[in-house]
Amino acid sequence: MDIKQVRDITVIDFDDKRYLGISCDSCGGIGTKEHDVVKASLHLVAYQTGKVALAELLSLGFSPFLLADGLAVEMDDTGNQLIAGFRDVISRLKTAKVHLTGSTEENIPTVQTSMGITCIGICEKDKLKYKKTRAGHVCMLLGLPLVGNDVVNNPDKILDIEDFEILYLSNLIKEMLPVGSRGTEAELKDLCKYNNLGFAYNENLSVDLTHSGGPSCCCLAVLEEEKIDEVKKLVKKPSEVLGHFVDKQ
Known part of the structure; x- marks a missing residue:
């Protein structure tokens, strides 16, 4: 086995x-x-x-x-x-x-x-949604990285199980990766590593890339750039495009 x-x-x-x-x-x-x-x-x-x-x-x-x-x-x-x-x-x-x-x-x-x-x-x-990311795909953060009392106080800003199921069912999403205690940046580095890609961050991001995601309060989603607006409509929670994947130098 x-x-x-x-x-x-x-x-x-x-x-x-x-x-x-x-x-x-x-x-x-x-x-x-x-x-x-x-x-x-x-x-x-x-x-x-x-x-x-x-x-x-x-x-x-x-x-x-x-x-x-x-x-x-x-x-x-x-x-x-x-x-x-x-x-x-x-x-x-x-x-x-x-x-x-x-x-x-x-x-x-x-x-x-x-x-x-x-x-x-x-x-x-x-x-299986694994090793499906390609250069040119964009990465969105859906939901906000929150932990502890912030989770209790901000239910409208975190992904719920229904949101994950909607994303699981959508053919717009190439790969998904819930953000845990290591933070957004660490999870994104792993995504790049096993897809053998680099990443170009957008400027002036509002999210703290090192903050713990707590109990999967947010998720990285990989998609084609032209599908951004459609994905935003899938999940009615805060979202931000972090940047796009590039060929590894």
Whole structure:
């Protein structure tokens, strides 16, 4: 069995026509417990954490079918509230039915919210959105890189799971790459590296390229220049064209 790492996804050669994809994410210190650093509703914490792992799969072309949560909290009542958040985020997907499973900590009292999640999806091999970028394509940042309390306070400025599904379904998008804790610039460098390309940034960009993207609050999208206006209409969130890809010198 051939297993390889593609960006943040473990890709398994399932059969002649399909890949399995596995994504993971973790979250700690955000919630309603005594020692949580950022206070936020448990529903929101689980929703955004689940969104990250689902978005990673969708961005590479995978249709998710399972979400497994490992909750380092008690079921009653922290776990129940987190599970409600997971159920909410998977219910928003219109093209995938995702099964939810998991476990909680019932032996040791906990004073901080903590969890790890794993998602599994499947993708037709010819639909994998990887190494599809060419010189001349442009790169847009959709959504804004936000983290912590800024995520809680600016829901209209971040990508939601429905946005990722819309982009996943669109044939306008050559490649997608959610921005994580390393920031936009680091993710874009990776995109250039595995496509063996350089990048010419536009002048006077408004976004901080080094700021953490938090729970996949924004996403890099690769497209043809003439499709910019069409892509802006797909996602009603802040967007900015960062520049265009060039042949590596």
